[in-house]
Amino acid sequence: MNVPRHWREQIRRYRLVGSKCTDCGRLSFPNRAVCPKCNSRNNENYQYAGRGKIISFTNINSPPKEHKYNLPYAVALIELMEGPVITAQITDARAEELEIGMEVEMVTRKIMEYNDDGIICYGYKFRPIVEYAHP
Amino acid sequence: MKPNKSVGIIGYGAYVPKYRIQNTEIARVWGNDPNLVPIREKSVPGADEDSVTIAIEIARNAIIRAGINPSDLRAVWVGSESKPYAVKPTSTIVAEAIAATPFVNAADWEFACKAGSETIQACIAFVGSGMAKYALGIGVDTAQGAPSDALEYTAAAGGAGYIIGSAKESLAIIEASISYVTDTPDFWRRQHEHYPKHGNRFTGEPSYFKHVLSSSKALMEELGTKPEDYNYAIFHQPNRKFPLEVAKILGFPKEKILDGLVSPYIGNTYAGSALLGLAAVLDKAKEGDKIFCTSYGSGAGSDSFSLEVTDKLAERKGKAPSVKSYIERREEIDYAKYARYRKKIRA
CATH class of the missing domain: 3.40.47.10 (Thiolase/Chalcone synthase)
Known part of the structure; x- marks a missing residue:
């Protein structure tokens, strides 16, 4: 159990915070100390809106043991509406309910927990957008 | 009890997990009369949901409706009897996830089923006294019902939260x-x-x-x-x-x-x-x-x-999912899957 590592990552995982190069405007996720486009070291935190679409996905059958509790689940490549493509677990939907191009939204869910006495790690997952209409 | 300064709800949010177990399914497993069950069905949290994740969904919906910057919240208070940690606040995780940290009062409240409403009362006092511009109070649970107990038929998951602010900004004055x-x-x-x-x-x-x-x-x-x-x-x-x-x-x-x-x-x-x-x-x-x-x-x-x-209610209520939307978003599960999701059986 690496508590400091989870603590260091938690803001970007809870909120989907990446980085933006203040010189060329390139957006990254996860955040970068050096811009992959212009090599600038001037990068600031950038809050993503948490919306995107699935560009590919797969069903996970043999997960790492920490994720076994959550089977079956899908992992997808998601193109965020701001541009970057990220890999994330899909929740509230099984692989057979997904399709390429489907719009998804970010939610903060339990990623894994270290037994009954360790820390609980929360982070971003994506789900099909909750459709709503008001009464 | 009225605060010195008039206050009200400026934003509200709700959330209910999508899984449902029918009362007749619980009755089937325990050999009880399916005609004597108290309700039709109850919500069940998914395997990756707990009071923290539900409270975060609620808080985000409330912030969207309120249209405020989360860093203007001076309190994030969560009332629950199903805290994921016995010691370590639910409220700090929620406050961090919604970007309300660090200059915010965060605390967990406990009073069985009224732990949520007492956070609202405290928010009224916090804003009404002038100590806070906005305060968020949430009531949330992933309620525990012992297998075969009468409460197993109803102990469910979900919640709602309210951002309290001045009366002139409110969608409902308290x-x-x-x-x-x-x-x-x-x-x-x-x-x-x-x-x-x-x-x-x-x-x-x-x-x-x-x-x-x-x-x-x-x-x-x-x-x-x-x-x-x-x-x-x-x-x-x-x-x-x-x-x-x-x-x-x-x-x-x-x-x-x-x-x-x-x-x-x-x-x-x-x-x-x-x-x-x-x-x-x-x-x-x-x-x-x-x-x-x-x-x-x-x-x-x-x-x-x-x-x-x-x-102000008319323009704000449509900005986040209604309770009805969450009720209608449902996937039925059987007792075996329910037992797994609620950790009544474990791998």
């Missing part, structure tokens, strides 16, 4: 609130126990009814209002029967109760129960409507609130 509390051992859970115990029939007359009625009557007496003055009323919903009975005794007709009565469809969300009912009513209400709301928490006590809807 006119006044009152609490009625006594030491009543109707329901409890000891340290290190997974499931609560309760006093069976004792949970009705000297517990739920006494406190809900006393608190409701006292607030209406203080304000000089009558049931006829209100368009809607919400009472804590451990089942379908109790809130309808208490409304009848107080003189609220059934049609003023039904819009806020969500327990038949999702069960008793404990600290989220009355607050989810209130959110369902706000989804429907219009300017000028008056709303009466009374929670109940075992142990025992009730908080009552009197509210009046303003013109």
